[in-house]
Amino acid sequence: MRKYDQLVSSLKEKMDSGEYSAGIKIPSIRHLAAQYAVSKSTVIKALDTLEREHLLYSVERSGYYVVKTKQSAGKQDSTWIDFASSAPDPVVFPYVDFQHCINQAIDLYQNDLFIYGTSNGLPSLLPVISKRLMDYQVFAHPEQIVMTSGIQLALSILSTIPFPNGKQTILVEQPGYHLYLQYLEKNQLPVRGIQRTEKGIDLIELERIFREEEIRFFYTMPRFQNPLGTSLSKQEKRAIAALAEKYDVYIVEDDYLADLEFDTKRDPIYSYDQAGKVIYLKSFSKIIFPGLRTGAVVLPEELITPFSEHKRLIDIDSSMLSQAALEIYLKSGMFERHRDRMRASYRNRSKQLVASLKNDDQSAYQLGEWEPATHTHVRVDRSIPMNQLIQQLKKASVSIQPIDRHYLKAYQKDPIFQLNIWQVKEEQITRGVDLLKTVFQQITRY
Structure with missing residues (x-):
């Protein structure tokens, strides 16, 4: 065995045994080289x-730490494959880094974090968010930005x-x-749907709806849409912006x-x-961790005051501590x-998933157009009972998620399930796809 492999194996054994327990700093590079x-x-x-296997986590100018998880690294259930x-x-959460930021935030801002702040957000954070949004080709003044306790609050x-x-x-x-669909229906708000497929949105139908119906705003996920995983083209995005201006409809x-x-x-x-x-709307929950509950909303000038006033009544202000740590x-x-590490990890997984899915001549299902992200969808032949498919996969220790809940109650549902990575x-992806194919073959055989 090569010295490199021996070192990796030895470090894993120390983590499995608890000698290097969760959250502690392991010996320095110099120490390990000598040892x-x-x-x-x-x-x-x-x-x-x-680190790529998410067993260690690096902190700049500090060293490497053992990742904190609910299960030890060697006791995770490797048989269950969760595509749902x-x-x-x-x-992959940046525990140590963010803990350091929280401690720094308390030392830096002290009492300011534990009293009511401003409804639009921590004043020193807003210019930082404004600068960060430039990376996404969103150029907005800090005065246009409101921080919220997650994007769900912003949508409400x-x-x-x-x-x-x-x-x-x-x-x-x-x-x-x-x-969001459940929120709209639960509160009996006027809502209607427009179909989106792997081919995008029917712009002729969209224009008809904008022209003939009283649409306040159109809520869309142009990039890596949930649940499909597809993105709108540049031409579609240009057209949507133009239609919004022509028919006085807002786009969320x-x-x-x-x-x-x-x-x-891709702007x-x-x-x-x-x-x-x-x-x-910009969320930090998926890229950092869901419990952060901090999102940014960029508003047109005429909506800043009504949005801020309403937010003050139901939220007062979003967590100052979270905002200071985020800053x-x-x-x-x-x-x-952290973002670069996440990108690399999910890109590798997504490429492996699509390669495994496309290496097949199945006619019972159709793979959605793929882009390297975190999920895609599979369209199933209507002759295949979805419940049976899910139960058979469950017996094989594979979970998938049908997308029925992603439709309004009155809207016709397509036979699609989502694959999340x-x-x-x-190392689980190829085996999971092989099991998926096997179950398809078993069901279509009869």
Whole structure:
């Protein structure tokens, strides 16, 4: 066995045994090189490998730490393959870095964090967010930005406040973000759907709806749409912005996975907006961790006051501690390092998934158009009973998620299921797809 492999194996054994327990700092590179009689470059290569496997986590100018997880690294259930979960993998959360930022925030801001702040957000954070949004081709003044306790809160406010166009109906994609659809129906708000497929949105139908119906705003996920995983083309985004201006309809653009984008030329609808009709939503939950509950909303000038006033009544202000920690995290360079690590991890998983799915001659299902992200969808022949498919896969220790919940109740549902790679390890993907194919063959054989 090579010295590199011996080192990796030895470090894993120490983590499994508890000698290197969760959260502690392991010995330095120099110490490990001397201990194992290897070069520093070999140690660095081994530590990088363990970091890619989410067993270690690096902190700049500090060292490497064992990742904190609910299960020890050697006791995770490797038999169950979870293609259903859309929650980020806990082992990639930047625990140590963000804990450091929280401690720094308390030392820096002290009492300011534990009293009521400003409803629009921590004043020192807003310019940092404004600068960060430039990376996504969103150029907005800090005065246009409001920080919220997650994007869900922002959507509920936008669905409640009156809009300058005086219109009432909210237009949503079908399928679309299930929690928002449930919110709209639960509160009996006027809503209607427009079909979105792997080919995009029918722009002729969209224009007809804008022209003939009283649409207040159109809620869309142009990038890596949930649940389909596809993105709108540049031409579609330009057209949507132009139609919004022509028919006085606002666009609520949910860009929740902007940080996982590899194509630097893929801009949001906001960048094509000439009339101030696009409201841009940016979440940090997926890229950092869901419990952060901090989102940014970029508003047209005429909506800033009504949005802020309504937010003050139901939220007073979003967590100052979270915002202060986020400010330090963004300014320190930790965010870029974590984002790049996340991109690489999910890109590798996504490429492996699509390669495994496309290497097949199945006629019973159709793979959605793929882009390297965190999820895609599979369209199943209507002759295949979805419940039977799910149960058969469950027996094979594979979970998948049908997308029925991503439709309004009255909308016709397509036979589609979603494949997420958020919590599927690279070494599980090929085996999971093979099991998926086997179950398809068993069902279609009869």
